[in-house]
Structures are given as structure tokens and as C-alpha cells.
Amino acid sequence: MRKKTFYESKLKQATHTLFFKHHRKPGAKGWELRKNLGSNYPKILALLNRHLEKLDLQVKTVFEEEKPPEKPTMAELDKARFYITLRGALTPKETKMMGWRIDDIAGLAITISTIVARKGRAQRKDVEAILRDKLPDWRTNINLDRYIRSGYIDEDDKGQLYLDWRTRAEIDEKILLDLVMAK
Amino acid sequence: MAKRTKTKLLGTEKLHRIIDLCRSLEERGLDPFLLDVDNVLETIKELFPEWKNHDELCLDAEAVNEIASAINLQSKWVKHRSTSLHTDPFLIEEKLRKLSKEEIATLFLKSWHPTIELEQISPRSLTEAMTYWQDLVPLGKRWLRTEGSWTKTGIATKKELLAQNIIAEKEFSKELETYWHELKQKAVDGKKIEYWDFIGSETYAETANRAYMASFLVTYGYATLEIDRLEEIVYIKPHETPIPKMGNKQAVSVPIPVSLADWKAWREGRAS
Numbered sequence: 477m478r479k480k481t482f483y484e485s486k487l488k489q490a491t492h493t494l495f496f497k498h499h500r501k502p503g504a505k506g507w508e509l510r511k512n513l514g515s516n517y518p519k520i521l522a523l524l525n526r527h528l529e530k531l532d533l534q535v536k537t538v539f540e541e542e543k544p545p546e547k548p549t550m551a552e553l554d555k556a557r558f559y560i561t562l563r564g565a566l567t568p569k570e571t572k573m574m575g576w577r578i579d580d581i582a583g584l585a586i587t588i589s590t591i592v593a594r595k596g597r598a599q600r601k602d603v604e605a606i607l608r609d610k611l612p613d614w615r616t617n618i619n620l621d622r623y624i625r626s627g628y629i630d631e632d633d634k635g636q637l638y639l640d641w642r643t644r645a646e647i648d649e650k651i652l653l654d655l656v657m658a659k
Numbered sequence: 660m661a662k663r664t665k666t667k668l669l670g671t672e673k674l675h676r677i678i679d680l681c682r683s684l685e686e687r688g689l690d691p692f693l694l695d696v697d698n699v700l701e702t703i704k705e706l707f708p709e710w711k712n713h714d715e716l717c718l719d720a721e722a723v724n725e726i727a728s729a730i731n732l733q734s735k736w737v738k739h740r741s742t743s744l745h746t747d748p749f750l751i752e753e754k755l756r757k758l759s760k761e762e763i764a765t766l767f768l769k770s771w772h773p774t775i776e777l778e779q780i781s782p783r784s785l786t787e788a789m790t791y792w793q794d795l796v797p798l799g800k801r802w803l804r805t806e807g808s809w810t811k812t813g814i815a816t817k818k819e820l821l822a823q824n825i826i827a828e829k830e831f832s833k834e835l836e837t838y839w840h841e842l843k844q845k846a847v848d849g850k851k852i853e854y855w856d857f858i859g860s861e862t863y864a865e866t867a868n869r870a871y872m873a874s875f876l877v878t879y880g881y882a883t884l885e886i887d888r889l890e891e892i893v894y895i896k897p898h899e900t901p902i903p904k905m906g907n908k909q910a911v912s913v914p915i916p917v918s919l920a921d922w923k924a925w926r927e928g929r930a931s
Contacts, residue, residue: 495777502776533775561772568764574773582760585767589755593748594688595736606752610760634686645774652770653746656754659762 486513486520487527494524494535494560501627501641503559510554518553534563538644542596559645583607583619587629589656591639592649600635663709670706671715674722677702681725684732691732699726838872839881842897851885851896854915855925863922870917877913879903884913 493504493512509517525535539545539556548556566574571581590606591598600620607616620637623629627642643649677699684691703722710716755763780788820826827834846852858869873895876882880902885894893915 495775497776497778502774534772536772536774560775562775563772565769566771566773568761568768571764571768578760578764581764581767585763586755588767589751590748593746593751597688599688606755609756610763636686636688642774646772648770648772652767653751655766655769656751656758656763657746659754659758659766 483520483523487524489513490517490520490524494558501557503557503645506554506556506558509558515550521558528560529563532563533560535559536561536645538641557641557645561646579611579615580619580622583611583615584623584628585652586610587620587623587637588639588643588647588649589652591629591637592653597636597638600631600637603637667709667715670709671718673702673706674718677722678718678725681722681729684729691729691736694726694729694733696726696730696733835872835875835879835881838869839876839897839901842876842882842895843899846895846897849897849899851894854884854893854895855921857895858917859922859925859929863919866922867917870915886913 489512490509493509498504504512506517509521513520521535528534536559537544537548537553537556538559539548539552541552545552568578571578586606587603590603604616604620607619611619620629624631624640627640629643630638630640632638639649680694683689684694699722703719703726707719710719758766817826829837842852842857843849845857854873858866858873860866860869873882876897877884877895880898882895882897885896886892887894893913
């Protein structure tokens with residue numbers, strides 16, 4: 477097989493694996509990609525990332541460790557999860573089309589900022605109290621439950637909230653805090 | 660002695676306070692440096708010679724364990740403060756309070772890159788689904804209506820309960836004594852009689868019932884069994900008064916088959 481055809485076929489395979497939902501969570505684990513694309517899958521993903529740039533999309537890598545390694549090893553990549561995410565930002569009009577009300581987005585921003593500022597965890601009742609400042613009382617619980625269901629945050633049996641997989645995949649926590657502080 | 664008990668009581672209270680403080684640091688997300696590790700370790704060290712029993716030593720170990728968790732929290736706290744993500748939570752909350760919902764949402768959108776996930780049916784799964792649909796039995800056939808039976812509720816008479824064997828005609832102990840007296844009458848002067856002569860009756864059901872009662876007569880000490888191993892004959896001998904325990908003798912189980920064939924053989928033998 478010619479080299480170009482080989483990479484074209486691998487690119488298609490990578491697109492199918494990453495775009496279509498196979499499990500409860502979208503994307504794929506590194507070891508799954510290695511199984512489907514071969515051991516040089518990081519190279520194929522880099523190629524896919526270049527193609528996706530034109531469409532304002534990107535391949536996002538979320539490592540198991542909280543702090544992403546500078547030069548990840550193959551073992552670290554195998555354990556990481558790869559997603560396709562939007563490269564740029566959405567406009568408020570676009571979010572409405574996605575089914576998110578401005579209240580929901582503001583609530584999510586407040587929840588995530590509070591958890592990040594409190595070193596990655598916060599009591600649910602504290603977050604509810606902050607949300608009540610901006611949202612009607614009856615919406616705070618509904619919204620928090622929605623964020624938990626979507627995978628943005630998680631709650632333990634002691635009522636502590638943590639950041640979950642979707643926040644790590646979709647939100648640049650540092651930019652969010654910097655923007656809030658800059659206001 | 661009283662002074663020592665008081666010291667112990669105070670010491671236990673101190674350990675409980677240390678444990679509670681360490682736990683609240685974790686549960687309420689408080690500054691872990693509120694805990695003066697050197698000071699609490701010194702207290703634990705001073706109290707340690709007082710602890711003698713298991714519970715006290717367990718409490719001491721629990722306190723040390725909680726302090727270790729608090730030190731772990733302190734380590735995480737330092738690491739977090741050294742990262743670029745460290746911002747004073749009160750400052751962030753204050754900023755969030757001042758911003759309007761619209762402003763917060765606009766800021767958030769700049770840091771939000773939603774994932775793309777598609778769910779689409781493939782031609783293959785569509786074919787499978789169509790085959791399944793064709794083979795699916797209509798609901799009307801799957802959920803065939805079954806008529807439930809209605810029973811009118813009412814009060815059952817004693818006679819009906821007796822007929823259904825829900826209750827016995829006599830109390831069990833009274834019935835057992837009736838059988839005991841009968842056995843004593845049959846075995847004149849406290850002599851033994853053949854087991855089958857005692858349990859055997861006109862019907863097999865009644866024979867089985869008498870064998871059942873005979874087993875309780877022996878178990879509860881109203882009678883005893885004697886077995887002639889040479890002739891293979893089992894005898895039953897009544898006691899004048901019930902003997903609940905047979906001294907130091909080891910109780911043994913004696914299985915005696917009371918089959919329909921045995922009952923027929925007994926009847927034929929009696930007739931001839």
C-alpha cells in the first residue's frame with residue numbers, strides 16, 4: 477500500500493473512532509487507538525489535528541494525572557483519553573441552539589470556578605448558596621444535578637463536589653479563572 | 660486513682676478533639692495549616708503512657724492516622740498554591756457575585772470547548788433492527804390477557820381448618836400423653852411391646868401418624884426403644900413417669916422405616 481493511501485485510511489479510522497460515541501463517554505482511550513490504528517497512533521492523531529484545524533476542531537488529550545506531562549511517554553498516552561473538541565469558542569447565540577440557557581451556562585461557570593478556586597472540591601451546600609445569589613432557588617438543585625449528569629462535576633456521599641471528566645476535556649480552567657479575576 | 664481516671668478522661672477528650680479537627684479540615688475544605696502538627700503530636704506523645712486497654716490504644720492510633728491525613732492535605736495545599744491555578748477562593752467568589760449572569764456566561768464561553776460526539780445508525784445495524792422488527796411478535800399476542808380468579812373473603816370455621824390440617828384437633832402435648840397412656844395400657848406391667856403392634860393401624864396414613872407420635876414419645880422420655888438385633892424386632896417400652904434426660908448416656912437416632920410395603924406385611928402377618 478502506498479504511504480499516502482495508508483495514512484488516508486488510518487485518518488478515516490481515527491475519525492470514526494473519535495467522532496462516534498462507542499461507550500458512555502465520547503472519545504477513546506489511548507490503548508483503544510493503538511489497537512485500531514497501530515503503535516504510531518500519536519502521529520496519526522497529530523495529522524488528524526492538522527486537518528481538523530480548518531474546521532475549528534481539535535484533538536484534545538486528557539491525561540490521567542491532574543498535571544499533564546510535558547513529554548508524555550507511550551504508557552501515559554495509552555492511559556489518556558482523546559476527544560474531539562471545538563478549537564475556538566462558541567457565541568451566546570450558538571449555545572442557545574445547543575439547548576443551554578444563559579442561566580445554565582452562568583451556573584456552570586460559577587460552579588466550576590468555585591470548585592477550582594477551592595482546590596478542586598467544594599461542599600454542595602456552599603455552591604448552592606453562591607448559585608442562589610444569581611439563580612432562582614428552585615433552579616440551583618436542578619442545575620447542579622444536570623451538571624453532574626452531564627459529567628462536568630461529580631458528587632461524593634459526603635456532599636462534596638469535584639470536577640469530572642467533561643470539565644477536564646472541555647474547559648480551560650486557567651483561562652476561566654484569569655478571565656474572572658481580570659474583571 | 661481518681662486523679663489518674665480524671666487524666667485519662669481528659670486525655671480521651673483531647674484525642675477526640677484532635678480527630679474531629681482533622682476530619683473537619685477535610686470535610687469542610689478548611690485551611691489544613693489550622694492544625695499545629697508539632698503541638699498535637701506532642702500532646703499525643705505525652706498521653707501515650709496513660710493508654711492501657713485496647714479501646715484507648717485504638718483511639719490513639721486513629722488520632723495519629725487522622726494527623727497523617729491532615730499532613731497529606733497540607734502537602735496538597737502547598738502544591739496547589741505553587742501552581743498557576745491558585746487564586747484566593749474568597750476573591751473569586753466576590754468577583755462572581757459582582758458580575759452579572761450575562762457577563763459570567765460570556766467569560767465562560769471563552770474557555771469552553773465542547774466535545775463533539777455523534778450517534779448515528781449504520782446500514783448494518785439498520786438491517787439488524789429491521790430483521791428484529793419483522794420477527795417481533797405483536798403486543799396483543801405477547802401480552803395475552805389472563806383472567807385473575809377472585810375469592811370472596813370470609814371467616815373460616817374450626818371444622819374447615821381441621822379439614823385442611825391447619826390446626827390440630829388436640830394440643831400436641833395432650834395428644835402425646837394420650838398415646839403414652841395407650842402405650843402403658845397395651846404394655847401391661849411396664850413390659851415392652853412390639854413397635855409395629857403399637858404403631859400399626861387400619862390405614863397407612865394413621866400408621867404413619869402413630870409412628871410420628873411414637874418418635875416424640877421416645878425423644879421426650881415417655882418411652883424407650885429396645886432392639887433385638889438377632890430377630891430384627893424393635894420393641895417400645897413405656898416409662899412410668901417421663902424421663903427427660905437419660906443421665907450421661909449419649910442420645911442416638913434410630914431410623915425405623917415405615918413404608919407402605921412394611922405396613923402391608925404387618926397387616927398380612929396379623930391376619931394370618
